[in-house]
Amino acid sequence: MLARMARIEGHVRSIREMLALDRPCEDVLIQLAAVKSAVNQVARLVFEDHLNACVRDAAAAGGVDAEIERLKTALAGYFAL
Secondary structure (H helix, E strand, O other): OHHHHHHHHHHHHHHHHHHHOOOOHHHHHHHHHHHHHHHHHHHHHHHHHHHHHHHHHHHHHOOHHHHHHHHHHHHHHHHHO
8 A cells, every 4th residue: 555655646746747837637637537546546455454454353352333433434534525
């Protein structure tokens, strides 16, 4: 995930340069869509990691309901954006 985020960071920097160079809007929008997709992929990985680690551990410890509520809150915040 860290490597993906580093690539996203570089991509965002290049978009900033595109804006500074007054590149065509459609070119910038295409690159923004690529960044959006990459961020969504990282979010999916974070979600999967959370399911595989935190929810599984909470289920084993008998606290799965509270963990599911925390996950719902996090997802609501993510999708509210």
